[in-house]
Amino acid sequence: MKTLFSKGLVASAISLALAGTATAQDSQNDTEQKQAEKPEVIVVSGTPGGAGIRKIDASFAVTNIDAADIDKISPKSTADLLKAIPGVWIESSGGESGANVWVRGFPGGGDAPFLTIALEGSPVYPPSTLSFLENTQIFRIDETIQMVEGLRGGPNPIVSNGQPGLTTNFRLKQGSETTEAMAKYSISDYGLNRLDMVMSGELADDLFYMVGGYVKSSEGIREAGFNSEEGNQFTINLTKKFDKGELNVYTRQTDDHGSWYLPTPLNIDGIDASYTQIGPLNRQASISYGPDNGTTEMFDFGDGRGWDGHISGGSLKLELPNDWRLIDRFNLTKGEANTYGLVPAGGATTVGAVADNGTSATGTVTGTEYGADTPVQQIGRWVVLKDIQSFTNDLAISKRFDLFDVSFGLYTANTKADDWWSIGNEAYYVLQPGGEMLSGIACNDDPAVSCGFNYDISSVGDAQTTAYYTTGSWYATDDLTIDAGLRRENHEVNYTVDEGLDGTIDKPVTYDEDKTSWTLGANYALNDFSGVFLRANRGYKMPYFDDFRDNYGAYTNDNNPLIKEVTQGELGYKFMNDEIRFFATAFTNEVKGDTFVRRPGVPAEILTNEAYGIELDGRYDHRSGFSLAVNATFQETEITESPSNEGNEAQRQPGWQLRVTPSYAFDFGDMPASVYGTLTAVDDRFGNNENTVVLEGYEKIDLGLMFEPTSSMRVQLAVDNLTDELGVTEGDPRNPDAPNGRYIMPRSIKLSLSYQFM
Numbered sequence: 001m002k003t004l005f006s007k008g009l010v011a012s013a014i015s016l017a018l019a020g021t022a023t024a025q026d027s028q029n030d031t032e033q034k035q036a037e038k039p040e041v042i043v044v045s046g047t048p049g050g051a052g053i054r055k056i057d058a059s060f061a062v063t064n065i066d067a068a069d070i071d072k073i074s075p076k077s078t079a080d081l082l083k084a085i086p087g088v089w090i091e092s093s094g095g096e097s098g099a100n101v102w103v104r105g106f107p108g109g110g111d112a113p114f115l116t117i118a119l120e121g122s123p124v125y126p127p128s129t130l131s132f133l134e135n136t137q138i139f140r141i142d143e144t145i146q147m148v149e150g151l152r153g154g155p156n157p158i159v160s161n162g163q164p165g166l167t168t169n170f171r172l173k174q175g176s177e178t179t180e181a182m183a184k185y186s187i188s189d190y191g192l193n194r195l196d197m198v199m200s201g202e203l204a205d206d207l208f209y210m211v212g213g214y215v216k217s218s219e220g221i222r223e224a225g226f227n228s229e230e231g232n233q234f235t236i237n238l239t240k241k242f243d244k245g246e247l248n249v250y251t252r253q254t255d256d257h258g259s260w261y262l263p264t265p266l267n268i269d270g271i272d273a274s275y276t277q278i279g280p281l282n283r284q285a286s287i288s289y290g291p292d293n294g295t296t297e298m299f300d301f302g303d304g305r306g307w308d309g310h311i312s313g314g315s316l317k318l319e320l321p322n323d324w325r326l327i328d329r330f331n332l333t334k335g336e337a338n339t340y341g342l343v344p345a346g347g348a349t350t351v352g353a354v355a356d357n358g359t360s361a362t363g364t365v366t367g368t369e370y371g372a373d374t375p376v377q378q379i380g381r382w383v384v385l386k387d388i389q390s391f392t393n394d395l396a397i398s399k400r401f402d403l404f405d406v407s408f409g410l411y412t413a414n415t416k417a418d419d420w421w422s423i424g425n426e427a428y429y430v431l432q433p434g435g436e437m438l439s440g441i442a443c444n445d446d447p448a449v450s451c452g453f454n455y456d457i458s459s460v461g462d463a464q465t466t467a468y469y470t471t472g473s474w475y476a477t478d479d480l481t482i483d484a485g486l487r488r489e490n491h492e493v494n495y496t497v498d499e500g501l502d503g504t505i506d507k508p509v510t511y512d513e514d515k516t517s518w519t520l521g522a523n524y525a526l527n528d529f530s531g532v533f534l535r536a537n538r539g540y541k542m543p544y545f546d547d548f549r550d551n552y553g554a555y556t557n558d559n560n561p562l563i564k565e566v567t568q569g570e571l572g573y574k575f576m577n578d579e580i581r582f583f584a585t586a587f588t589n590e591v592k593g594d595t596f597v598r599r600p601g602v603p604a605e606i607l608t609n610e611a612y613g614i615e616l617d618g619r620y621d622h623r624s625g626f627s628l629a630v631n632a633t634f635q636e637t638e639i640t641e642s643p644s645n646e647g648n649e650a651q652r653q654p655g656w657q658l659r660v661t662p663s664y665a666f667d668f669g670d671m672p673a674s675v676y677g678t679l680t681a682v683d684d685r686f687g688n689n690e691n692t693v694v695l696e697g698y699e700k701i702d703l704g705l706m707f708e709p710t711s712s713m714r715v716q717l718a719v720d721n722l723t724d725e726l727g728v729t730e731g732d733p734r735n736p737d738a739p740n741g742r743y744i745m746p747r748s749i750k751l752s753l754s755y756q757f758m
Contacts, residue, residue: 002351004670007239007480008722012160014425015121016227017156017657018356021258024246024391029290030466030473033558034619034670035245039424040227041054041055041064041576042054042055042723043055043062043064043149043151044121044149044171045062045121045149045150045151045167045169046058046060046062046151046154046155046159046167046345047119047159047256048158048647051277052138054528055574055576056531057481057520057523057525057642058153058154058523058524058533058572058574058659059122059154059481059483059521059523059533059534059535059618060152060153060154060155060317060521060533060535060570060572060613061087061151061152061153061154061405061570061572061583061585061587062149062150062151062152062154062417063086063149063583063617063631064147064148064149064150064381065081065084065085065147065148065149065150066141066147066531067143067145067146067147067148067173068113068521070141070145070148070297071716072136072661072663072676072704073435073678074400074702074704074716074718074720075092075583076092076096076221076234076745077092077095077096077097077136077141077142078096078099078101078117078136078139078140078141078721079101079112079136080092080099080100081094081141081148082136082150082166082168082657083408083680084488084631084659085150085152085166085168085631086154086164086585086615086616086617086631086633087103087441087585087587087615087633088101088102088103088150088152088633089101089633089653089654090656090749091537091729091730091742092654092729092744092745093701093729093730093742093743093744094256094260094261094262094305094335094742095220095229095259095260095261095304095305096256096258096260096305096306097136097137097257097258097260097304097306097307097339098134098137098142098231098260098294098339099111099112099113099132099136099137100112100134100652100729100730101114101136101166102114102166102652102653103115103152103612103615104153104165104167104568104589104611104635105589105592105609105610105611105612105635105637105650105653106154106312106566106589106591106594106609106611106635106650107164107591107607107609107637107639107650107651108594108598109596109597109651110730110733111131111133111134112128112134112135112136112539113129113131113133113165114163114164114166114354114438114541115128115129115130115135115136115163115165115166115167115168115455115623116128116135116161116163116165116166116167116168116404116416117135117136117139117170117171117248117250118137118160118168118169118170118410119139119169119172119173119311119313119328119614120148120169120170120248120250120313120314120315120329120331121160121315121394122169122174122313122315122329122330122392122394122420122563123135123160123162123163123280123331123392123413123526123670124138124139124311124330124333125138125333125389125390125415126161126169126332126390126392126413126415126463126465127415127417127545128155128163128541128542129547130386130417130544130546130688131223131384131419131546132337132339132384132386132447133337133339133386133388133417136682137305137306137307137337138254138307138309138333138335138337138388139170139310140231140254140256140307140309140362141170141194142198142208142212142213142214142233142235142353143182143184143196143197143198143212143214144172144198144212144213144235144237145171145172145173146171146172146173146174146651147170147171147619148168148169148170148171149167149168149171150166150167150168150616151167151168151405152165152166152518152585152587153165153537153568153570153587153589154521154535154537154570155356155440155483155485155521155537156469156516156537156539157487157517157519157537157538157539157540157566158175158412158469158485158486158517158518158519158537158539159394159409159469159471159472159485159487160411161392161411161413161538161685162411162487162489162539162540162567163467163541164468164517164537164539164540164541164568165541165566167349168391172210172211172235172237173198173200173210173237174200174208174210174237174239174248175201175202175203175208175209175210175223175237175239176199176200176201176202176208177201177202177208178201178526178758179201179202179757179758180199180200180201180756180757180758181197181198181199181200181345181430181633181757182196182197182198182199182755182756183195183196183197183583183754183755183757184197184361184641184752184753184754184755185213185753185754186750186753187750187751188218188748188750188751189748189749189750190218190219190220190221190223190748191223191227192216192217192219192750193216193217193218194214194215194216194217194218195214195215195216195449195685195755196212196213197212197213197518198210198211198212198213198552199211199212201232203238204218204563206240206241206242206515206552206655206725207238207239207240207241208238208239208240208241209236209237209238209239209534210233210235210236210615211233211235212235213233213234213235214231214232214233214236215231215232216229216230216231216232216256217229218519220258220259220276220563221274221505221746222259222273222274222275222276222439222745222746224259224273224276224278224279224280224283224434225280225354225434225591225601226280226283226302226304228258228259228278228302228304228696228727229257229258229259229304230256230257230258231254231255231256231257231258231306232254232255232256233253233254233256234252234253235250235254235437235749237249237250238250238694240693243706244318244319245316245317246315247315247316247317247342248314248315248318249312249313249314249317250312250313250314251310251311251312252310252311252312253310253449254308254310254311254359255307255308255309255360255451255664256306256307256308256334257303257304257305257307257338258304258305258306259276259278259302259304259305259310260304260305260339260341260343261279261342261426261468261742262274262277262283262342262343262742263732263733263741263742264276264277264344264723264732264740264742264743265344265347265348265375265377265384266430266739266740267348267739267741268348268375268431268562270565271431271745272726272743272746273724273743273744274433274636274746275433275728276414276433276434277342277379277429277434277435278301278302278304278342278434279433279435280367280434281337281363281365281433281434281435281436282301282342282429282434282435282436283297283300283301283302283434284298284299284301284302284436285301285383285437286298286299286301287299287383287422287425288425288447288541289422289454289456290456290469290500290501291500291501293447295559296447299339299340299381299383301342301381301450302340302341302704303338303340303579304339304340304341305338305339305340305341306335306337306604307335307336307337307339308335308338309333309335309336309337310332310333310335311331311332311333311390312331312332312333313329313330313331313332314329314330315327315328315329315330316662317329317601319365320397322399322508323399323400324397324546325398325399326395327396327397327398327622328393328394328395328398329393329394329396329407329454330391330392330393330394331390331391331392331393332389332390332391332546333388333389333390333391333605334388334389334390334446335387336385336386336387336388337386337388338384338385339382339386339547340378340382340384340427341381341382342379342380342381342382343375343379343381343382343383343734344377344378344379344423344662344732344738344740345378345379345380345426345451345734346377346378346735346738347734347735347738347739347740348375348376348377348431349375349376349377349508350373350374350375350376350417351370351371351372351373351376351438352371352393353371353416354376354428354441355372355438355441356438356440356441356442356654357440358372359371359372359499359574360440360593361374361376361428361438361440361441362438362439363430363436363437363438363439364436364438364439364442364444365436365437366436368436370430370438374430374431375431375432376428376429376430376431376438376450377428377429377431378426378427378428378429378430378452379426379427380423380424380425380426380452381425381426381427382421382422382424383420383421383422383423383424383425384419384420384421384423384632385419385420386417386418386419387417387418388414388415388416388417388418389416390413390414390416391413392395392411392412392414393410393411393413394409394410394411394465395409395411395736396408396409396410397409397570400450401473403474403476403646404472404473404474404475405472405473406469406471406472407468407470407472408468408469409468409469409471410466410467410468410471411465411466411467411469412465412466412467413463413464413588414462414463414464414465415462415463415464415465415544416460416461416462416463417459417460417544417545418459418460418461419459419462419545419620420456420457420458421455421456421457421458422454422455422456422501423454423456424452424453424454424455424504425454426443426451426452426453427441427443427444427451428441428443428444428451430598436592438478442603455499456499456501457497457498457499457500457501457549458497458498458499458501459495459496459497459549460495460496460500461493461494461495461496461509461544461569462493462494462495462559463491463493463494463544463545464491464492465489465490465491465492465493465542466489466490467487467488468488468490469485469488470486471483471484471485471486472484472485472631475553478493478525479524479525479526480522480523480524480525481522481523481524482520482522483519483520483521483522483523484518484519484520484521485518485519486516486517486518486519487516487517487518487539488514488515488516489514489515489516489540489542489700490513490514491511491512491513491514491515491542491543491577492511492512492513492745493509493510493511493544493545493548494509494510494511494544494589495507495508495509495511495545495548495549496508496509496567497549499707504611507548507549507552509548509552511543511548513538513542513563515563517537517538517539517540518538519535519536519537519538519539520535520536521533521535521536521634522534522535524709525598529575529577530573530574530575530691531573531574532559532571532572532573532574532575533570533571533572533574534570535568535569535570535572536567536569536570537567537568538566538567538568539566540563540564540565540566540661543561543562543563545571547562547595548562548606549606549703549742550595550597551595551606553650553668558734559604559655562593562595564590564591564592564593564594564595565593566589566590566591567589567614568587568589568590569587569588570585570586570587571585571586571587572584572585573585578620578621579617579620579622580616580618580620581584581616581617581618582618582619583615583616583618584611584614584615584616584617585614585615585617586612586614587611587612587613587614588611588612589610589611589612590608590609590640591608592641593606593607593608594606594607594608596689601627604644604703605642605643605644605645605689606642607639607641607642607645607689608639608640608641608642608648609638609639609640609650610634610637610638610640610715611636611637611638612635612636612649613633613635613636613675614633614635615631615632615633615635616630616631616633617630617631618630618631618633625664625665625666625674626662626663626664626665627662627664627665627705628660628661628662628663629659629660629661629663630658630659630660631658631659632656632657632658632751633656633657633660633686634655635653635656635658636649636655637650637653639689642689642755644690645689645690645691648686648689648724649686649690649691650689651685651686651687651688652685652686652687652690652694652695652747653685654683654684654685654697655683655684655685656682656683657677657680657681657682657683658679658680658681659679660678660679661676661678661679662675662677663676663677663678664674668707669728671707671709671715672707672708673705673706673707674705674706674707675703675705675706676703676705676706677701677702677703677704678701678702679699679700679701680699680700680701680702681697681698681699681700682695682698682727684696684697684698684700685697686733687730687733690736692737693731693736693737695728695729695730695731695741696728697727698724698725698726698728698744699725699727700721700723700727700744701722701723701725702718702719702720702721702722703718703719703722704716704718704719712755712756712757712758713753713754713755713756714753714754714755714756715751715752715753716750716752716753717749717750717756718749718751718752719747719748719749720745720747720748720749720750720752721744721745721746721747721748722747723747724746725744725745725749726744727743727744728741728743728744729741729742729743729744
């Protein structure tokens with residue numbers, strides 16, 4: 001394992017921490033003035049029922065990204081926004097859906113196995129990942145979002161759905177006594193047309209509203225030759241305040257889809273970051289499925305990946321007699337999360353190598369004859385239809401005493417997924433953007449001749465989770481707080497699979513398991529502006545439907561119950577005043593029982609993974625208008641148990657990554673303006689657990705400009721990937737040795753005009 005923590009690196013991290021401590025000591029000379037200036041940032045993630053705590057008092061690592069920061073980041077997707085959270089590695093190059101998200105060196109083969117997306121404190125879908133579905137696919141960012149909190153580790157395994165990795169909690173804007181409205185129109189150099197609107201105010205005494213949403217259309221950043229990205233969303237958020245509490249309800253209706261960008265050949269001239277497999281010549285295609293491939297059906301693969309459904313819920317907060325407090329949060333998610341993709345199978349070849357006559361093949365759409373040296377590639381036409389539904393409820397009661405507080409909670413979740421798949425369906429296509437399928441190749445022309453694999457299933461699964469949890473904090477001194485938590489969870493799964501679509505149930509599953517998670521932490525205030533914390537926890541990632549399909553029968557073996565056991569430790573330093581916010585968190589973790597599946601239908605690799613590292617998250621705001629934000633992660637990973645990869649590094653995670661964002665606000669005449677940019681630098685990674693494929697590191701530069709011609713109008717210009725860097729985020733996860741990879745998004749320019757109504 002390569003060494004990333006050199007003496008110089010450790011010394012630099014210690015120097016940063018000591019510099020923050022020195023600043024904190026100096027601040028004691030004028031405590032009262034600093035107390036008045038100290039920012040009060042309240043976080044609700046990691047607390048029972050989302051009760052809330054001052055960030056400076058939290059004994060865990062949490063990052064806040066507010067609406068102004070979201071504007072500057074100008075993310076291309078929900079997952080793309082999460083790159084601003086230290087300790088998190090994002091591969092958002094697959095489009096608006098289909099991201100890969102890793103947390104603190106936890107293992108994984110793709111998707112986001114240790115990420116929970118929450119809205120107003122409730123998980124939008126309890127399983128963090130199913131095949132062809134991760135949480136960011138069913139959640140879209142728009143102008144209705146006030147803030148997102150990113151909690152890594154900490155008390156995560158105890159509260160909500162018990163996620164041991166990363167929980168990102170999105171908080172909606174709320175209405176106030178003042179009526180406000182905003183309209184925003186955005187265009188881009190890739191044909192984007194998008195209109196966002198949001199309005200908030202008071203409907204009646206103590207009854208507040210916020211409504212908003214968007215409608216959009218574009219060819220996509222990797223232009224497909226048709227409007228491959230289309231969508232709309234509408235959100236309403238109502239809040240009623242009482243003398244002794246508050247009732248909140250919301251619904252978020254979404255219909256949004258976009259191209260699923262997949263790995264492309266890295267060794268063919270003319271194939272670069274702008275390339276995408278989909279286009280007018282191949283977006284419609286027929287596949288054959290079922291017994292003997294006896295059924296043929298046409299699909300529109302231009303629909304890509306998306307979400308057509310709703311996320312609805314709310315919360316009730318009550319002040320009870322004798323200083324007890326009750327918080328109940330609930331959420332219902334229901335809809336379709338379908339995937340249509342043209343998936344490469346192996347490396348590029350030529351017509352001459354695969355054509356029946358050895359010299360040429362003919363385009364099935366245009367009739368063009370392609371010569372022997374024409375590059376071609378096998379492409380699978382994958383169809384995954386997925387209906388999902390979940391209902392969660394999190395009830396917590398708490399009470400504060402003189403020297404301690406306690407809380408008791410009950411979390412329940414009912415989850416369902418109905419799947420129909422036909423994946424594989426491979427054929428040879430011309431290797432050019434939107435290249436057509438070819439005739440004159442046996443496996444393209446004759447359904448009885450296979451170009452590759454086919455895997456068809458129909459499945460239905462239900463899961464029920466019931467968890468009781470309790471947390472407590474002891475205020476040992478004015479400066480020292482010690483907290484602890486326990487969670488006892490029962491998890492049941494009923495699941496049936498028809499492999500082959502022949503009407504036979506091949507894999508019936510009935511599963512019932514209990515686990516106990518715990519956390520123990522301490523927070524010590526060095527002064528009013530700084531502190532340190534220490535935490536240890538153990539949590540579990542319970543198995544869901546795909547775990548049983550890919551490891552059928554393994555759950556009957558006591559030595560391999562398909563439960564991922566995660567043990568973590570954290571040591572953190574924090575400093576906050578009116579100019580500086582600095583957080584440094586050292587972490588270590590072990591994940592036992594991780595199952596990696598290279599492709600659905602093939603056996604899983606079961607492994608244990610260890611990691612350690614440090615996260616740095618800092619921001620400096622000077623009264624001159626200059627600010628500087630830095631977040632960095634340095635980590636080591638090692639596979640400590642594996643049938644064949646023991647001692648290797650975890651795949652697809654960089655040893656270090658860095659984001660530096662300077663910004664300067666100034667007046668251009670009478671017009672307020674600001675200019676900002678971000679430098680992102682990423683280390684090399686291995687593309688597979690075998691550590692035989694190296695993905696080279698890269699640097700990326702983004703720039704932005706904002707100015708306000710009037711007090712109500714704002715113009716924003718955002719340039720992503722200014723230098724058109726050809727960074728690669730992943731290789732080919734299904735064929736690691738194939739010379740394929742997925743580039744980061746090419747350069748794009750977006751212009752937005754917004755108008756504020758008061």
